[in-house]
Each structure stands twice: as C-alpha cells, then as structure tokens.
Amino acid sequence: MFSLFSDFFACRDNLLSRVDPRAKLVVATAMILCVILSTNPALPFLVFLTCVAATLALRIPARLVALRLVAPMGIVVALALLQSFMAGGTPVCTIPIGPWRFTATHEGIRTAVLTASRVCGAVSVVLLLSLVTPAHRIFHSLRWFRVPQGWVEIAMLMYRYTFQLLDLTADLTAAQQLRMGYAGVRRSLASMGTVCGTVIIRSVDQAVHTHEAMVLRGYQREIPFGPMPPVTACACGGTALTVAALLLLYVAIGRVG
Amino acid sequence: MKREGIAIETAGVSFAYQEGTLALADVHFRANYGEFIAMLASNGSGKTTLIKTLVRLLKPQKGTVRVAGREIGGYSQAELYQTVGLVFQNPNDQIFSATVGEDVAFGPRNLGLSETEVQQRITDALEAVAAGHLRERAIHHLSFGEQKRVAIAGVLAMKPSILILDEPTAGLDPAGEGMIMRLLHRLNRQQGITVILATHSVDLLPLFADRIYLLSRGRVLREGPAREIFCDRDLIAQASLRLPYVSHLLDDLNRLDGVPIEDVPLTLGEARVQLLKLIPDELLVKPPREEKR
Amino acid sequence: MKREGIAIETAGVSFAYQEGTLALADVHFRANYGEFIAMLASNGSGKTTLIKTLVRLLKPQKGTVRVAGREIGGYSQAELYQTVGLVFQNPNDQIFSATVGEDVAFGPRNLGLSETEVQQRITDALEAVAAGHLRERAIHHLSFGEQKRVAIAGVLAMKPSILILDEPTAGLDPAGEGMIMRLLHRLNRQQGITVILATHSVDLLPLFADRIYLLSRGRVLREGPAREIFCDRDLIAQASLRLPYVSHLLDDLNRLDGVPIEDVPLTLGEARVQLLKLIPDELLVKPPREEKR
C-alpha cells in the first residue's frame, strides 16, 4: 500500500502533464459525467480503452496501472454478479449450486454490464488524471475554482506531511516486525495500536514545529496562494473542443440502448 | 546592508522548561553585524533553546533580548522576521509547501509584496543556495542535502540581516557539510549577512567562525575566537567536546612527545606550516606537483 | 557464540524502487562471524536499502541474500530476527513503549519467553549498553544519546548474533559518538557479535572497523581494510567523502610539500609515530608528563 502511494509519475514531464491542470480537471469531469450518464456500455468502454491506452503510451508501467485497477475491479465483479442475479425479468440461465438455484436474468445482466463499464471508464479517467497531474497543481486549480481557502490549506498540509508520516509508519512497523511485533493477531493489534498512537503524537509535535516555522516567516492565519498563470487561449480552446467532442459522442452513442 | 554595532544580544537570559529543566542560565550572548558566530555545545546544552529566545519563539523568564539595539518584545512580527531568520535543524519542520518554488514564496507573499518582486526573491534566494534548478520540484522528491538548502532559501527570501541556523550540517555527508559551510561563508562575506549557527561538530568551525560561544548545560563556558576556545583542552573536555582532529594530533605531539609547538594549530593549513618548520629541509623530496588544492 | 565462516552475505543483489531509482546494483557483500564491518557511503548511496535487504524488509529484484549459509527466504520470522538485529537510524522510530524497561522487553515478550527470562534479558541488554540505571525512566525524558543506547538494547534483547546499525552516531556530539563506537567495539570483541554499521563519518572508522565497504550510487566501489580503502584518495573523492582529517594532513604534507611519508596514517597514534620519525630528536623538549591518555 505504501509503495502504491506515489506521485512520482505525476511529476514526470510529458505531453499531458504539461497541459494546464484546470483544463485537465474540466475535461476529466466532463468525461466522468458522460460515462455516468451514458446508458450504453459502449461509451464507457471506449473511454476506458482510450485512457488505458494513453496511460500506457506515457510509458507508465502496466503493472502499476493493473494494481490500481484491481480494487475497483473486484467491486465491479461482486456488484455485477449481485445485479445479474437479483434483478427480475427474463431468465437467461439457471445454475444450481447446493440448495440454491442461480437465475441470471436478461435485464440483470444488462444492468450489470452497464455498471461495470461505467466503473471501468470512470476509474480509468481518474487514474490517468492522477498520473499526469501532481496533487499540488490540482489543489491550486481548486483554489482557482473558488474552493474555500481553509479546505485547500488543510489539503496541502495533509498532502505534504502524508509522505513523511508514511515513512515514519513504515519505519515503526519494520522496527516492530524485527522484534516479532507481528507474530499472532493479538500482538499485531497491540503493535498496530502503538503505531497509530505514535503517528498521532508525532503529528501533533510536527504541527507545533511547522506552526513555529510558519510564524517565523510571517504567517498570518492564511497560507498565501500565488496567482495561477492566466488561462491560455490554447488551453481554453482545447478544453472547449474536447468537451464538445465528448458531448457529440454522448449524444451519438451514449444515449442509445 | 553592512552596518556597524550589535546585531543581536541577550543579557542575563535564563529559561526553564515547564517540567523544571533549567535550559539556559544567565546567558550573555552578542553578535555584531557582519560576524560569523558559532554556538558550540554538546547535545542538550541549550543551543536550540537559546536560538528560540533569539527569535521570540520562547520568552525568557529572566533577562532581555535585543535585536538591532531594540528590545525584542517591541517588534512587530513583520519587522522582526525581516530582521532575523531562523533555519530549523530538521528541514521537514520548515518546508511545508508541496514544491520548492511555492515554499520559498511563502515568506515574501506573507509580506504582501507584488508578484514580480516575489518571483525575483525566489530566484535570488534559490540562486544564493545554488538550487535554482530545483524550483519546480516536489519537496518529498528532494534529497536531504537539497532539502536543507531549500530550507535556507526559504528564510533568505525574507531578506533577514541576521541568519540563525540550528545544526545546519547535521546528518550531511562530508561533501554536503562542506557545501553548506562554504555557502554560509559566502552569504556572510559577500552579502554581509550576520550568521549565527549552532553545532557540535568542531572540525570545520575554525575555518569559518569569527567567534565561538562554548556552552555547557545552559551556561556560556567561554566566548572568543576559535584560537582562544580551543587552546584550553580541559574546558573543551568539560563541554563533552573534543579538539579538531588536526589540533588533537599536534597537541598530543606536544604534550606526550615533547615536540615544541607553541600555538596549537586549528586548521590543516596551519598544521602544515607548523610541521614544516620542524621537519628538516634535507628530508623533503622534490614536491611531485606544485598544485594548490 | 563465536563461530567460523560467513555470517551474512549478498550475491549480486540489485534493487530498484518502484519509481525506477536503482538503489542497489549488483552488490556483493559479506560479513564473517565476529567481524566489525562498516558500509561507508555518502547520503543516498543505498546504505539503508542494502541494510533492509539484509533483514528481509526489502526483497531484492536480483541476487540472493544468505544468512548463516542459508537463503534468507527460508527463515521463519522468529528464527531470522533472533539471528539478525537491526537498529534504525532514528531512535524515535523504534522506541515505542512508555518506559525503557518495557521497550527492551518488547522483543523477548513477543518471543514468548518466561517472565524471569525476559527480566534477565532486559538486565543483560541494558548492562551491555551501560544503561542499567535508566530501566525505570520514561522514554521522553531521555537525551538523544540515551535513546540511541536504549534502541540498541531493545535489539540486543533479541540476542542476535549479527547486529546491524544504520548510522548509529548520526546527530551525536563527539562524546556520544565515541561512547557508541566503543560500546559496539566491546560487543564485538567481548560477546563476539558480528557488527555491521552504515555511516558517512570517516574519522573513527579506522580505529574500529575490520573491513570497510565503500559504496557509491548503489555500487560497491571497493572493499577491504581501512588502510586499503583510504590509500586511494581519488576513489574517496569519487564517493563524495574525504580522508580522515589526520590522514588528510599527512597526505597534504606528502603531496604538496614533499614530506616523505610512505604509508598515509589513519589514526592519531599512527600519525604521531610517523611524524616523530621525521622530527629530529634534538628538537624535542623533555615531555612534560609521561601520561597515556
């Protein structure tokens, strides 16, 4: 889990990471909305394929992409099964297991496929966005979109210190492990409680230090944000075009079926 | 920026923490404009505590702190922090933004400067610490040495006339240590910034510090140029420190073997000169290369 | 506990972090029973990464790690951690109980030992690091040096035959540094524990380490006794390190001034002997005191 949490790729320089983060946010939101509103699984699947292809084209290791897709896929499978068998309608097939008879219905399968396609599409959009946009850019853009100052400030502090506390947690856990702290459930839980407590105490101490350092550099209740560079005509036009194209796609295939 | 007189001083400062640890006891400390001062002390001697009183993070229970001749209590925040800058020991305490450029901008933006001025200050500060190329990097991707330099840049961007550093070389390898010390030296000599640093590493100090305050258990044991501090080996031992290795060698030669050395040298260069005086010329072979490293 | 043969070794170990940093490249490392080994490298050279592969915290992508002749993967947890102990760099990251005694007891209790055995181990481990008097103290009242020693005691209580330490002297003042190094030396010589430490401070190593591995950017540049490592000043510079100050002085005398020194000395004692050979006896005054410090 720790190793997954990395924004290394987002900080790499490539075609997409150079795009104005505001534009990327708008486009990503539009894409996700199209996916969610679509009643035809083809559109979400198309989005999915495009995003995964783009991710791989940026030479992001397929293993990483796969790892990040595993968790949502698991949910997709579980929900798809649930829906296929739970919705009423025309039975397609029946599988008897033990005392029960599994009846998959036509409507159920349709809903399941649609849900699955939506999850795949939407998740891949978020994945691509996060792999080409560092979080601090996203926060800056959110500030530009008038998200409240307090929220963005807390978000930036949380983001910054998450990495440090992750290192601490990793070290603490390793140190306990080397002294057999994770042999057996009882010990594991006690050890983990200790880690949680230590991390919290450390975070409080760090808050004191950080605040002192901020005061020494003139902090007055608010972290000042620099201006975002003005939106270029290019980014504006690009965004408009992409969103328009998405709309067209949505109208053309998203509503069919 | 070069001025005459006392930049910062404490008079009879005492400080005890809540549990009762007396961390500072009647400390008299003074730094003149343009000086390079070192506080030298072993772990837990009160360096950090003293530094915190110098920037008003702690209020001493007794004694006064004066900055540029004025009582520190009388300063407004903005005024004080444009005069005195503090670099913490742990760069993580100090760098709280996500990227280098943003972090350095924090101080200037708080001062309400115009955006062009802010950008100029970022550029200058990063140039000063030779970290211009790091501007767009994320903090958690920097190495420890780079983080240290960025932390210094963040403080320099406030344009303080007095720069205080808590163990700036702790945890750095020899190359990084030398780099930071030379950097501070440059800031001190070229830009006239008064530098005060706390440390317990002795070997590089004689090269750089104009004056050293030797602290032990919250007291000033002695104050003076490196030469005066390091000539008293008992005092140094009392402070749980040691002589620089080079001095140690020549001191041993002198005390144990009776080699006549009047003035124990503190730096490699001085030691070389002293030893060459003692070694007969006819023993010397022709120097292979006459390079000056 | 004294045994013959290889205590721990790696063969062709390579490790890359997920984002592609190649932290170790084809590292061959070996420590025999009873040896005192140092990994010497500048910041970010892969010391910590190598150490973590030695205790199975990281699994190398290539190469094998063998402990006591057996592939490390084949060990059970209990077996492995009673053979290899690791002391982390920051004591704060590994002391997690409220009092010293309790913290040292953590390991033995997890092994399911009887309470008398646990108490015995606490006593022994604390004695070994000269911290018996700290047993009842609360952790957050310890000084940094004391914390370091308690951290070592916590690992010693597992009775490992191989003790690995990541920068054990970082952040300590000269007195504390000397104390830890002597402590490790004692553990090594008296109890026969194999000691492996990572560091970037060069001055004390020649006194203590049997062999040094010089690393740079994840590669082993050279391996051998201190004498062999430090005779190549270019190699040392390549690793962003420096010679011990004493050697530096005599090396300078040799290279720049032509003083004939065959074997650059590494310790104060060796340097004294070498210099005394060069200084004519008639220059010596009667040694004031014949003390041996």
Next chain:
Amino acid sequence: MNHDGLGTTRLGPALFATAALLLCCPPTASAMHISEGILPAPWAGLWFALSVPFLIWGLRDLRVRSEKEPMFKSLVGLVGAAVFVISCMPIPVPTAGTCSHPCGTGMAAILIGPSLTVVITSIALLLQALFLAHGGLTTLGADIVSMGVAGAFVGYGVFRLATALGVPRWPAAFLAGLLSDWATYAVTSFELASALHGSASVGHTFVAVAILFCPTQIPLGILEGLITAAACRFIETRRPGLIASLKQPGGGAA
C-alpha cells in the same frame, strides 16, 4: 418482481455467490468506499448535496477556532495527515488473505471533533481517489456522507456519551471505533442499495448488501475498535492530557 420469493430464491444464492467472491478476492473486502462510476448521476448529486452543509459547518469551525488559536490549522492538517496514513495501513489479519484498512474516522473524531473530521475525511477521500483509485470523484459525496458524516458523528457521539456515563477512555474509544466503522458500512450499504436496487426493492437490496458486507465488516469493526482503543491508551500513557488538550483552545502544545 416477486418480492416474496426474493428472500429465498434469489437473495440466498446471490449472497452465497458474492460472499464467496469477496473472500476469494481480497481487495473487495476493503471496499469501504464506493468506487467511481457505480452511482448513477442523480444519486451522486444527491449525496454531494447532503455532504455540503457538513463541509461548510466544518470549515466554519475551522475558521472560528483558528482565529482563537493560530496553530489550529496546522494541527488539523497534521492530524489529518496522520489519520490518512493510519487509514492506509493494512490491518494485519492473517485470515483469508484480507488486507483491509481502518477508517480512522472514530479516532479523528475523538481527537479533533466531528465537524473537522468531515473536512479531513473529504480531503483524504480525494487523495485516495486520485492516488489509490479507492473511491472516486463523483462518488466523493456519498463517501463523505458514509465515512465522514456518519462515521465521525456516530464515533464522536458514542465517545462523548460513554465518557459522560463514566466509562474509562479506552473502552469508550473502542466503542467509538467499532460503531463509527459499522455506521460507515451501514450507510455505504444503503447508498449502494438505493442506487442499484434495479427492479428489486431498496429494502431487500439493502439487506442483501448489508449481509454481504457482514462476514468481513463485523470482525473489521471490532478490529478497528481494538486499534482505536490501543492507540488511545498508548497516547494516554505517552502523553497524558493530549487528547483532552486537543479539544480545547490553547491546547495541543502539551
């Protein structure tokens, strides 16, 4: 739409199948967040609308308290980071290969109060959506309501109630962790059921989903409670007074 038969003919097998799947497929067991794309747009919007007032409340609290206590913002940020990190920690349970995570909301609510917990949860969820593909942007509202609002307020309420009744701190923390965890799952189940019930009734689907989560969530809730209690007890011994001081202005530096 034969609801009567549902309980026996459809619900049973469906449950059996999915529960088996959950156990075979470890990542699903950590499905505490609703994945991106699962909720249809109207539902996503509804949950967003529901979460907004709580966020506004939290942000107002933040502003008021940081006026009184300048350090408060960095404190919330750092404790938020800590709770986020804790919620990324795998619970070390060797059974069935599950690798689930604590929510941490109970802990956070005890430390900094429920309204601010909603704020930091929303940020943590955004970070998780971006970096770990847990949860998602459109389902953020629903996740905030289940984890932030339900988890935090239940956890905080239980903790306050228990301490007011004279229960010692750490059993109170256990209850807070346990119930905040269960509350989160109950609400998540409801959210899933209401959005996905298809032609079946919401009630039935809710029961189905809830029962589906049971095999993993009942023990996980207990584990979360235990961890919360252990952490609280640890903080009490290492830093007596810290938990109390965090809630009062002027505290925190202890």
